[in-house]
Amino acid sequence: MDYSKGGAPKIRKDAPKHSEHNAKGSTENPFGDAGPAGKAALLARMKAAAEARKATKA
Numbered sequence: 001m002d003y004s005k006g007g008a009p010k011i012r013k014d015a016p017k018h019s020e021h022n023a024k025g026s027t028e029n030p031f032g033d034a035g036p037a038g039k040a041a042l043l044a045r046m047k048a049a050a051e052a053r054k055a056t057k058a
Contacts, residue, residue, distance in 0.1 A: 022029045 025031050
């Protein structure tokens with residue numbers, strides 16, 4: 001078989017073309033940012049939103 005006529009190797013198509021601006025571990029989204037305090041704040045916001053929906057619905 002004549003391997004000289006094969007051409008250049010194919011480029012992988014499953015690799016991203018660029019990195020995301022808010023990727024995990026970057027300056028905008030560092031690792032361990034949320035943690036337990038972030039979950040507590042999220043839960044408080046969710047409860048407040050549920051109470052607001054309940055008040056407007058009734």
